[in-house]
Amino acid sequence: MGWSAWIPMSAPSGGIVGHPASVARSDGITNIYVRGTDNALWQRAYFGVQWHGWGRHGDSMQLTSSPAVASMGIDHEHVFVRGADGHLHQKFWKAASGWSPYFDLGAPPGGFKGSPATVSRNSQVANVYVRGNDDALWQLPWFNSIWHPWARHNDGMVLASDPTAGSMGPNHEHVFVRGTDGNVHHKFWQAGPGWSGYFNLGAPSGGFRGGPSTISRNPQVANVYVRGNDDGLWQLAWYDNSWHPWGRHADGAITAEVALASTSAQREQVFARGLDTNVWQRWWVPRIPTIDVNLISVGRDNFTAANIEQMLNSLTATGQIYCQADFNVGTVRRYVISAADAGALEIIDSAAEAEQLTDGWTVPNAALDVFVVRSMNGADGWSAVGGPCDKNAGGSVMTGTVVSLNGDLGNSGNTFAHEIGHYLGLDHIADADNFIGNNGSSNSNTRILAWQGDLMKKHCMVVHI
Amino acid sequence: MSSELSPPVAQILRGEHTPDPASVAQLPPDDSAQLAAIARGESRAALRVKALSCFTGTAEGGELFRAALEDRDADDTVRAAGAILLSRTDGTAETDLLAALPDEPSAVVRHKIVAGLARIGAEQAVPALTDMLDDAPADLRDHVAFARSVVAYRLGRTGFELPGVRPEDVLPAPAPPQPAEVGQADPAPAGTASKVAADVASDNYGLPLDSSPVTTVRCGARTYAVIVNADVFAPYSRLERPAVAGLVASRAPVDGSYHTSMIVLCHPDGASGLHIAVYHPSGPARYVGSGTRSETGIEFELAAVRGPGAVETTITGVCGRDGFTEFAFTTGRALPAKAPTPVEE
Numbered sequence: 001m002g003w004s005a006w007i008p009m010s011a012p013s014g015g016i017v018g019h020p021a022s023v024a025r026s027d028g029i030t031n032i033y034v035r036g037t038d039n040a041l042w043q044r045a046y047f048g049v050q051w052h053g054w055g056r057h058g059d060s061m062q063l064t065s066s067p068a069v070a071s072m073g074i075d076h077e078h079v080f081v082r083g084a085d086g087h088l089h090q091k092f093w094k095a096a097s098g099w100s101p102y103f104d105l106g107a108p109p110g111g112f113k114g115s116p117a118t119v120s121r122n123s124q125v126a127n128v129y130v131r132g133n134d135d136a137l138w139q140l141p142w143f144n145s146i147w148h149p150w151a152r153h154n155d156g157m158v159l160a161s162d163p164t165a166g167s168m169g170p171n172h173e174h175v176f177v178r179g180t181d182g183n184v185h186h187k188f189w190q191a192g193p194g195w196s197g198y199f200n201l202g203a204p205s206g207g208f209r210g211g212p213s214t215i216s217r218n219p220q221v222a223n224v225y226v227r228g229n230d231d232g233l234w235q236l237a238w239y240d241n242s243w244h245p246w247g248r249h250a251d252g253a254i255t256a257e258v259a260l261a262s263t264s265a266q267r268e269q270v271f272a273r274g275l276d277t278n279v280w281q282r283w284w285v286p287r288i289p290t291i292d293v294n295l296i297s298v299g300r301d302n303f304t305a306a307n308i309e310q311m312l313n314s315l316t317a318t319g320q321i322y323c324q325a326d327f328n329v330g331t332v333r334r335y336v337i338s339a340a341d342a343g344a345l346e347i348i349d350s351a352a353e354a355e356q357l358t359d360g361w362t363v364p365n366a367a368l369d370v371f372v373v374r375s376m377n378g379a380d381g382w383s384a385v386g387g388p389c390d391k392n393a394g395g396s397v398m399t400g401t402v403v404s405l406n407g408d409l410g411n412s413g414n415t416f417a418h419e420i421g422h423y424l425g426l427d428h429i430a431d432a433d434n435f436i437g438n439n440g441s442s443n444s445n446t447r448i449l450a451w452q453g454d455l456m457k458k459h460c461m462v463v464h465i
Numbered sequence: 466m467s468s469e470l471s472p473p474v475a476q477i478l479r480g481e482h483t484p485d486p487a488s489v490a491q492l493p494p495d496d497s498a499q500l501a502a503i504a505r506g507e508s509r510a511a512l513r514v515k516a517l518s519c520f521t522g523t524a525e526g527g528e529l530f531r532a533a534l535e536d537r538d539a540d541d542t543v544r545a546a547g548a549i550l551l552s553r554t555d556g557t558a559e560t561d562l563l564a565a566l567p568d569e570p571s572a573v574v575r576h577k578i579v580a581g582l583a584r585i586g587a588e589q590a591v592p593a594l595t596d597m598l599d600d601a602p603a604d605l606r607d608h609v610a611f612a613r614s615v616v617a618y619r620l621g622r623t624g625f626e627l628p629g630v631r632p633e634d635v636l637p638a639p640a641p642p643q644p645a646e647v648g649q650a651d652p653a654p655a656g657t658a659s660k661v662a663a664d665v666a667s668d669n670y671g672l673p674l675d676s677s678p679v680t681t682v683r684c685g686a687r688t689y690a691v692i693v694n695a696d697v698f699a700p701y702s703r704l705e706r707p708a709v710a711g712l713v714a715s716r717a718p719v720d721g722s723y724h725t726s727m728i729v730l731c732h733p734d735g736a737s738g739l740h741i742a743v744y745h746p747s748g749p750a751r752y753v754g755s756g757t758r759s760e761t762g763i764e765f766e767l768a769a770v771r772g773p774g775a776v777e778t779t780i781t782g783v784c785g786r787d788g789f790t791e792f793a794f795t796t797g798r799a800l801p802a803k804a805p806t807p808v809e810e
């Protein structure tokens with residue numbers, strides 16, 4: 001509830017090494033940083049209400065870790081990496097001057113392992129945390145406009161992962177690490193009392209891989225995410241002044257620690273490396289309205305395993321398109337019509353046949369009937385525009401939408417989104433790259449405009465939790 | 466779309482609804498050849514079907530559709546596309562369809578071939594369909610018999626009149642207190658007749674579209690174009706034989722295109738009476754009733770036929786060579802539609 005589908009964010013050529021890093025320095029700007037297979041720093045930016053392409057940083061730094069990123073203000077961003085020399089290196093971006101060169105920030109006396117973590121709890125303070133080669137937590141602080149020496153946390157904790165750091169306010173900072181017991185351990189700093197001792201926060205049932213990641217989207221909420229031993233995304237949440245049990249995200253396999261960002265107090269973004277070593281994104285907002293779907297295979301006897309896979313993936317693609325406008329596919333129930341019962345309508349050759357199918361068949365529930373045929377001639381799909389919620393209104397309007405598996409997955413994914421979009425009230429638009437644009441010739445487009453999502457969400461079939 | 470496609474070909478395969486016939490004609494020769502190669506032999510059936518559709522109304526379409534129909538190594542969706550598209554081209558497609566029918570292994574392709582033969586209306590289909598009637602599997606038999614009748618009605622041949630509907634299968638007229646929806650019939654707005662004629666040109670069941678009057682009927686969110694067969698009403702003596710009296714085309718709300726959705730068949734019933742029925746092109750009767758023939762036209766009354774999702778309906782009117790002089794359309798209660806079977810997961 002509240003979570004979008006996983007949206008593919010691609011990757012520099014060859015995928016990414018390690019885990020991504022991300023930051024939202026304002027409500028309209030998010031940046032993802034990754035280590036490419038060329039060991040260069042790569043960046044992908046969201047601004048101007050859209051994601052732009054991956055870009056390679058043109059410096060000569062060869063990364064030997066995943067990057068870390070934070071922002072000390074809406075016009076500032078800085079990135080920390082471990083270089084080939086084992087030192088921590090920093091570069092920063094300011095609106096006025098653009099990117100700085102790298103600065104060598106050295107290393108703890110015995111060196112450090114893995115990747116750095118960083119956080120700025122206010123515009124005057126930045127901290128970098130690393131796991132020393134002695135498996136202790138080490139900290140590099142910035143305040144009074146200068147970097148201070150590396151300091152060791154002599155708290156007895158033996159780290160078994162990189163640390164992660166977050167802040168729940170200008171005078172609060174907390175660090176999460178994996179202990180040698182395989183659990184997440186947490187300590188926090190507050191102005192005045194200083195550092196707390198460690199608290200054991202346990203682990204997902206089945207344990208987890210690597211280290212934790214954390215973010216606070218507002219001062220009342222903190223979330224910790226880990227990659228479970230089952231490669232699922234697991235989440236531990238702090239709200240109402242207490243930690244709640246570990247919960248698993250139902251879908252998606254991840255292959256590294258996740259990166260987190262938040263553009264507002266009620267929005268949280270997760271960036272993960274998928275099985276394809278590309279970056280994937282999902283996000284949380286308090287309520288994402290959904291459309292429940294009855295997926296009806298017409299002529300099921302002749303649906304191959306590949307047809308069924310394409311059908312299900314097409315609906316997933318639809319969710320991914322809609323999610324960009326904070327709308328999603330909800331509960332999906334599957335139904336079949338046998339080839340004998342479908343007769344000549346197993347393959348649709350006109351809008352009239354599509355009407356005949358929706359007139360004759362209806363799933364007796366409140367969800368949208370999506371009739372899936374293997375093949376259609378003269379079109380990829382047909383639908384009512386602003387179809388009814390009363391599915392017994394047959395005879396006066398199409399009471400469902402009819403889609404085909406024509407073309408490849410890119411085509412049929414668009415077909416499903418496009419035709420369901422019609423049913424939920426959308427007309428074609430002229431925009432060449434819109435999912436229902438190009439005056440109808442939109443097949444394989446994935447872009448959606450916010451008003452299109454808002455309009456669909458007003459349809460009477462849409463579920464608002 | 467695959468990366469090896471040239472941009473214009475990728476673009477042309479992107480249409481979601483009815484393809485623009487001009488777009489293929491405007492392709493440069495290399496791109497046109499690439500599209501034809503996909504339509505001829507692409508191993509991914511779903512892509513080949515899309516490419517085939519692009520050749521609707523083109524000179525090379527016939528040969529590509531014929532090859533698709535005859536391609537036993539291809540997916541049944543490819544042969545179905547071949548049958549559908551071939552039956553919508555001018556020429557002698559009935560020969561190819563009749564040759565392909567007996568050995569076609571796929572039930573849905575057989576349906577599309579039979580529907581195609583009805584669409585073409587060639588005389589030689591009558592004996593061929595008669596021959597296969599006895600051997601046809603049950604699910605196809607009704608469709609074959611219906612297709613044969615459509616051809617016979619179109620040719621004015623007696624002996625293949627469709628049976629009447631049992632009285633218990635005729636739905637009662639919508640009656641109060643059931644709220645009734647009243648359809649509106651108007652002469653089609655300017656330009657509609659030519660738009661309808663263009664859209665249903667390859668699905669015309671023998672109607673002379675350039676001279677047949679068009680009336681639009683609105684029912685709820687649906688718009689229908691009712692086309693009266695000008696040839697049948699002039700001279701009226703044609704109504705003394707079985708005839709295709711008209712077509713109903715429904716307007717797709719997504720792009721405003723018209724699609725033949727019903728065929729109106731009539732045959733004499735007594736000295737001046739007519740039996741009139743309205744069918745889906747694949748067979749099931751939707752409305753049935755009677756008419757009275759006079760020198761100025763026919764006065765008719767139709768009711769809905771029982772079936773899943775059928776709606777109680779009364780359609781009355783007077784029709785002549787210039788279209789309807791009277792038309793009224795009232796609907797009432799709907800019967801339940803069939804329910805698809807849930808998948809246990």
Ligand SMILES: [Zn+2]
Nearest residue numbers: 418440481719
């Ligand atoms: Zn459309």
